Amino acid sequence: MDESGALDRPDEDNGSGHRAVRIQDVAKLADVSTATVSRALASPEKVSPEARARVLEAIAKTGYVPNLAARSLRSQKxxxxxxxxxxxxxxxxxxxxxxxxxxxxxxxxxxxxxxxxxxxxxxxxxxxxxxxxxxxxxxxxxxxxxxxxxxxxxxxxxxxxxxxxxxxxxxxxxxxxxxxDNRAAASRMTQHLASLGHRSIAYVSGPAHNILEKERFIGYQDGLKAAGLPFDPALVLPGDYTIESGVMAGQDLVGRTTRPTAAFCTSDEMAIGLMRTLLSAGLRVPEDISVAGFDDIDFAAVAEPALTTIHQPRxxxxxxxxxxxxxxxxxxxxxxxxxxETEIIVRASVAPPQNIEKAPAKSTRTRAIKPT
Amino acid sequence: MDESGALDRPDEDNGSGHRAVRIQDVAKLADVSTATVSRALASPEKVSPEARARVLEAIAKTGYVPNLAARSLRSQKxxxxxxxxxxxxxxxxxxxxxxxxxxxxxxxxxxxxxxxxxxxxxxxxxxxxxxxxxxxxxxxxxxxxxxxxxxxxxxxxxxxxxxxxxxxxxxxxxxxxxxxDNRAAASRMTQHLASLGHRSIAYVSGPAHNILEKERFIGYQDGLKAAGLPFDPALVLPGDYTIESGVMAGQDLVGRTTRPTAAFCTSDEMAIGLMRTLLSAGLRVPEDISVAGFDDIDFAAVAEPALTTIHQPRxxxxxxxxxxxxxxxxxxxxxxxxxxETEIIVRASVAPPQNIEKAPAKSTRTRAIKPT
DNA sequence: TGCCACCATGTAAACGATTACATGAAGACT
DNA sequence: AGTCTTCATGTAATCGTTTACATGGTGGCA
Missing domain, CATH: 3.40.50.2300 (Response regulator)
Incomplete structure (x- = not known):
C-alpha cells in the first residue's frame, strides 16, 4: 500500500532509495525551472543572486550531482x-x-x-x-x-x-x-664522458624505430664529433629501454676482449641492468667501465654505484x-x-678512465704517429 | 547555394565533415529501423540474418561507432x-x-x-x-x-x-x-631469516595506520614467536614504503653500536634504500647485515646485491x-x-650471519645460564 | 508618458541511443 | 480453415541535461 504513488512523489525525502537526484528535483525544491538550475551552475552571472542562493541550498540539501552522461550527450563534451x-x-x-x-x-x-x-x-x-x-x-x-x-x-x-x-x-x-631536447641531451652526456678522458664510449640504444631513440642516437654522434672522436658501429649495442636488454648489453661487453671505457645507456633501466651484469662478472664500475643512464628515475640515486644520468622533469x-x-x-x-630542460646528474658511476688505453686502432686513419 | 538542404541529406556521403555517424544514418542505409540496428549489435539472435548482414555492412561502410554518452544515459551503464x-x-x-x-x-x-x-x-x-x-x-x-x-x-x-x-x-x-596473505608472508620471511641463524632481525615498517602494514607487522611477530625469538621494539624502524624512508632506516642502523644481523623491509624500495646506505657506510651486505624486501619489483633482481624478497603476483x-x-x-x-600466493625469492642479499653474536642481552629474561 | 532595451526566467526542443509495446506475417495446431 | 503462437520489425517514449527562443517585468531615455 505504501508503495503506490511513490514514484511521482520525489518531494523532499529522497531518504531510502539510492535513486539519483535529478536536476528537476533541485528545481522543484528551489522553486525555479531546470534551466535556472543549470544556469546557476554553468554561468552564475546569468542568474539573480536570490535564485542562485536558493538553488545552491537545494543542491546542498539534496546532494545533487549532475549526470554526466546526459550533460555529455547534450553538450557534446x-x-x-x-x-x-x-x-x-x-x-x-x-x-x-x-x-x-x-x-x-x-x-x-x-x-x-x-x-x-x-x-x-x-x-x-x-x-x-x-x-x-x-x-x-x-x-x-x-x-x-x-x-x-x-x-x-x-x-x-x-x-x-x-x-x-x-x-x-x-x-x-x-x-x-x-x-x-633528446638530441642535445645525448650529445651533452657523450661530451661529458669524453671530457673525462673516455675515448671509447659505447652506446646502448632504444628500439630502432623509436623516435626518441633516433634523436638520442644522433645526439650521441653529435657528441662524438664535438669531442673529436670517431663513430664506431661496433660500440652501438641494441636495447629496448628494459632492464633485461641492459643485462644483455652487459653480457656482450663482458664477453669482449677490448672493451670501451664507458657506456652510455639511453635509459636508467638499461644502465642498472648493465651495471649489474658488469659487477657480477667481476668488473668494477666506474674503475673498469663508467656507466651513464638517461631519465633519472628514483632508483638511479640508490643504484650501486649511484648512477650518473640525465634528469628529465617527468x-x-x-x-x-x-x-x-x-x-x-x-x-x-x-x-x-x-x-x-634536462640536466646531467653527476653521481658515482662515471669517472675518468683508470688507465688510458692506446688510441683506438681500427677507425679513421688519423695520422697516428707512434710515440716511441 | 550548395549549402541549402545540406543538413538533412546525410545520404551516403559523409565524406567531408567530421560530423559523427548516428545510428539513424546506419538505419537508413541498411533500410531498417534504428531499433533493428541497436538489436543487431546488442542481441544479434533477435534479428534476422539478412537484416543483420545489411546492418553490419552499413556500419562498416559508414564507420559507425555508438555514442557512449547516449547509450550510457539511456541504459544507465x-x-x-x-x-x-x-x-x-x-x-x-x-x-x-x-x-x-x-x-x-x-x-x-x-x-x-x-x-x-x-x-x-x-x-x-x-x-x-x-x-x-x-x-x-x-x-x-x-x-x-x-x-x-x-x-x-x-x-x-x-x-x-x-x-x-x-x-x-x-x-x-x-x-x-x-x-x-600479508601476515603469513611476513611470518614466513621472518622465519626464513631466523632459520639461517639470525637472532636479531630488524623490521622496517610501512605507515603505521596502513592496513597492509598492520598485517605484516603481526606476521613479523608471528615469525619471531615461531622461531622462538623475542620481540624487541628497538628493532622496529619506522618507514613509509619509499626509498627515502629506507635510507633513513639505514642511517639509523649505521649509527647503532649493536646492530641486528638482518633487516626485513616491508617494501623493496625501502630495502634498496637501506642497502644503499649501509654500503655507503662501509658495511657489507649480506656479510655484515642481511636485507630482505617485500614485493619483488623489477629492480629487486638487479639491485647490488640482488635482493631476497617476497614475490607478489601483481x-x-x-x-x-x-x-x-x-x-x-x-x-x-x-x-x-x-x-x-606469494613466494620467497632467494637472492644474494640474505645469508647466514657471519659471526654468531652472543645471545641478545636486553630482552625477555630467559634463564640465561652463562656458559663458562 | 511612451517606447525600447535589457534582464531574469520559463518552456520546450534537442542530444543519440535503448527498449517496451504494437503490428503484421507466417507457421502450428485442432 | 480458423485461431493462436512466434518471430521479426517498426514506432515512439525515455534517459537527464543544456540552451535557443519566448515572455513578462523593470528601468532609462526622449
Missing part, C-alpha cells in the same frame, strides 16, 4: 581526456602520468588511461574510443605507433579532437609537442602536456612546442 | 570502471594497474584512474564521480582512506555501485577483497580484481575473497 601510452608498468611513464593527472584534476577533467601494449588491435580500439565521443582530447605518449604506422580510419587525428604529443614527437603531425612534462591540452580544449591559444 | 589508488607513480601499483587494464579491456570496459595523493579533497571528488554515474564500478587500492576515515556522504559505498578492494583489505566493508592481483568486478557488474556470482 565529456570532461574526459584519454592518455595513450605504450607501457603502464614502466616507471618512467608513471611519474609523467601523475603530472598529467594533477593538472587535469585541477581543471575538472577525468583521465582515461589506455595501455597500448604494442598491440595494433588495442590501438584501433582506442582510436574508436575517441571517435565514440568518449573523450574531449587525448595525450599521446607513443608517437611512433599512433597515426603513424597505421593510417587507417579512426585514428584520433581523423576525429578532430585536440591532441598533444608527449615526449615522443610525431614529426609529421602538426599537433603540439611537449618534449625534451612530472613537469606531464603537467605541461595537460596544460596545453586544456588550453586547446578551452579554445585558448597554446604553444605549438614546449621543450623542457 | 557507462562501461567505465574507476580505479582509485594512493600513488600513481609508485612502481608497485603500476604493474597492478596493467593487470587491471588488461582484463577490463577484454571485457570492453574503460579505466578511469584517480591518484588520490593523500588528499581528502580529491577523495571527495572521486566519490562524487561515482555518484555522478560516471562509472559502473570501482576498484579501490586504498582501503584505509576511502570510506573509512571519512564517513561522509558520497563515499562510493553509498552510491551502491559494485566495489572491489585490492591489496589493502577494508575489514569492515563487505565488499570483495583481492589480496595476498599483474595477477590486478587481473583478479578486475575479473571479480566484472562478474559483479554482470550479475554473475563472484568470490568474496581471493588470496593469491
Amino acid at each position: 565529456t570532461s574526459m581526456v584519454l592518455v595513450v601510452l605504450p607501457d603502464l608498468s614502466n616507471t618512467f611513464f608513471s611519474k609523467i602520468l601523475r603530472g598529467i593527472e594533477e593538472r587535469l584534476f585541477e581543471a575538472g577533467y577525468g583521465m582515461i588511461i589506455s595501455d597500448l601494449d604494442g598491440s595494433p588491435e588495442k590501438e584501433a580500439h582506442f582510436a574508436a574510443f575517441t571517435a565514440a565521443g568518449r573523450v574531449d582530447g587525448a595525450i599521446l605518449l607513443n608517437g611512433h605507433l599512433f597515426g603513424q604506422t597505421r593510417e587507417g580510419e579512426g585514428t584520433p587525428a581523423k576525429t578532430g579532437i585536440p591532441l598533444v604529443a608527449l615526449c615522443e614527437a610525431i614529426p609529421s603531425a602538426d599537433i603540439p609537442q611537449i618534449e625534451i 612530472r613537469e612534462l606531464g603537467q605541461a602536456a595537460a596544460s596545453v591540452l586544456i588550453d586547446l580544449l578551452q579554445g585558448h591559444p597554446s604553444p605549438k612546442r614546449i621543450r623542457l | 557507462t562501461s567505465m570502471v574507476l580505479v582509485v589508488l594512493p600513488d600513481l607513480s609508485n612502481t608497485f601499483f603500476s604493474k597492478i594497474l596493467r593487470g587491471i587494464e588488461e582484463r577490463l579491456f577484454e571485457a570492453g570496459y574503460g579505466m578511469i584512474i584517480s591518484d588520490l595523493d593523500g588528499s581528502p579533497e580529491k577523495e571527495a571528488h572521486f566519490a562524487a564521480f561515482t555518484a555522478a554515474g560516471r562509472v559502473d564500478g570501482a576498484i579501490l587500492l586504498n582501503g584505509h582512506l576511502f570510506g573509512q576515515t571519512r564517513e561522509g556522504e558520497g563515499t562510493p559505498a553509498k552510491t551502491g555501485i559494485p566495489l572491489v578492494a585490492l591489496c589493502e583489505a577494508i575489514p569492515s566493508a563487505d565488499i570483495p577483497q583481492i589480496e595476498i 599483474r595477477e592481483l590486478g587481473q583478479a580484481a578486475a575479473s571479480v568486478l566484472i562478474d559483479l557488474l554482470q550479475g554473475h556470482p563472484s568470490p568474496k575473497r581471493i588470496r593469491l
Whole structure:
C-alpha cells in the first residue's frame, strides 16, 4: 500500500532509495525551472543572486550531482581526456602520468588511461574510443605507433579532437609537442664522458624505430664529433629501454676482449641492468667501465654505484602536456612546442678512465704517429 | 547555394565533415529501423540474418561507432570502471594497474584512474564521480582512506555501485577483497631469516595506520614467536614504503653500536634504500647485515646485491580484481575473497650471519645460564 | 508618458541511443 | 480453415541535461 504513488512523489525525502537526484528535483525544491538550475551552475552571472542562493541550498540539501552522461550527450563534451601510452608498468611513464593527472584534476577533467601494449588491435580500439565521443582530447605518449604506422580510419587525428604529443614527437603531425631536447641531451652526456678522458664510449640504444631513440642516437654522434672522436658501429649495442636488454648489453661487453671505457645507456633501466651484469662478472664500475643512464628515475640515486644520468622533469612534462591540452580544449591559444630542460646528474658511476688505453686502432686513419 | 538542404541529406556521403555517424544514418542505409540496428549489435539472435548482414555492412561502410554518452544515459551503464589508488607513480601499483587494464579491456570496459595523493579533497571528488554515474564500478587500492576515515556522504559505498578492494583489505566493508596473505608472508620471511641463524632481525615498517602494514607487522611477530625469538621494539624502524624512508632506516642502523644481523623491509624500495646506505657506510651486505624486501619489483633482481624478497603476483592481483568486478557488474556470482600466493625469492642479499653474536642481552629474561 | 532595451526566467526542443509495446506475417495446431 | 503462437520489425517514449527562443517585468531615455 505504501508503495503506490511513490514514484511521482520525489518531494523532499529522497531518504531510502539510492535513486539519483535529478536536476528537476533541485528545481522543484528551489522553486525555479531546470534551466535556472543549470544556469546557476554553468554561468552564475546569468542568474539573480536570490535564485542562485536558493538553488545552491537545494543542491546542498539534496546532494545533487549532475549526470554526466546526459550533460555529455547534450553538450557534446565529456570532461574526459584519454592518455595513450605504450607501457603502464614502466616507471618512467608513471611519474609523467601523475603530472598529467594533477593538472587535469585541477581543471575538472577525468583521465582515461589506455595501455597500448604494442598491440595494433588495442590501438584501433582506442582510436574508436575517441571517435565514440568518449573523450574531449587525448595525450599521446607513443608517437611512433599512433597515426603513424597505421593510417587507417579512426585514428584520433581523423576525429578532430585536440591532441598533444608527449615526449615522443610525431614529426609529421602538426599537433603540439611537449618534449625534451633528446638530441642535445645525448650529445651533452657523450661530451661529458669524453671530457673525462673516455675515448671509447659505447652506446646502448632504444628500439630502432623509436623516435626518441633516433634523436638520442644522433645526439650521441653529435657528441662524438664535438669531442673529436670517431663513430664506431661496433660500440652501438641494441636495447629496448628494459632492464633485461641492459643485462644483455652487459653480457656482450663482458664477453669482449677490448672493451670501451664507458657506456652510455639511453635509459636508467638499461644502465642498472648493465651495471649489474658488469659487477657480477667481476668488473668494477666506474674503475673498469663508467656507466651513464638517461631519465633519472628514483632508483638511479640508490643504484650501486649511484648512477650518473640525465634528469628529465617527468612530472613537469606531464603537467605541461595537460596544460596545453586544456588550453586547446578551452579554445585558448597554446604553444605549438614546449621543450623542457634536462640536466646531467653527476653521481658515482662515471669517472675518468683508470688507465688510458692506446688510441683506438681500427677507425679513421688519423695520422697516428707512434710515440716511441 | 550548395549549402541549402545540406543538413538533412546525410545520404551516403559523409565524406567531408567530421560530423559523427548516428545510428539513424546506419538505419537508413541498411533500410531498417534504428531499433533493428541497436538489436543487431546488442542481441544479434533477435534479428534476422539478412537484416543483420545489411546492418553490419552499413556500419562498416559508414564507420559507425555508438555514442557512449547516449547509450550510457539511456541504459544507465557507462562501461567505465574507476580505479582509485594512493600513488600513481609508485612502481608497485603500476604493474597492478596493467593487470587491471588488461582484463577490463577484454571485457570492453574503460579505466578511469584517480591518484588520490593523500588528499581528502580529491577523495571527495572521486566519490562524487561515482555518484555522478560516471562509472559502473570501482576498484579501490586504498582501503584505509576511502570510506573509512571519512564517513561522509558520497563515499562510493553509498552510491551502491559494485566495489572491489585490492591489496589493502577494508575489514569492515563487505565488499570483495583481492589480496595476498600479508601476515603469513611476513611470518614466513621472518622465519626464513631466523632459520639461517639470525637472532636479531630488524623490521622496517610501512605507515603505521596502513592496513597492509598492520598485517605484516603481526606476521613479523608471528615469525619471531615461531622461531622462538623475542620481540624487541628497538628493532622496529619506522618507514613509509619509499626509498627515502629506507635510507633513513639505514642511517639509523649505521649509527647503532649493536646492530641486528638482518633487516626485513616491508617494501623493496625501502630495502634498496637501506642497502644503499649501509654500503655507503662501509658495511657489507649480506656479510655484515642481511636485507630482505617485500614485493619483488623489477629492480629487486638487479639491485647490488640482488635482493631476497617476497614475490607478489601483481599483474595477477590486478587481473583478479578486475575479473571479480566484472562478474559483479554482470550479475554473475563472484568470490568474496581471493588470496593469491606469494613466494620467497632467494637472492644474494640474505645469508647466514657471519659471526654468531652472543645471545641478545636486553630482552625477555630467559634463564640465561652463562656458559663458562 | 511612451517606447525600447535589457534582464531574469520559463518552456520546450534537442542530444543519440535503448527498449517496451504494437503490428503484421507466417507457421502450428485442432 | 480458423485461431493462436512466434518471430521479426517498426514506432515512439525515455534517459537527464543544456540552451535557443519566448515572455513578462523593470528601468532609462526622449
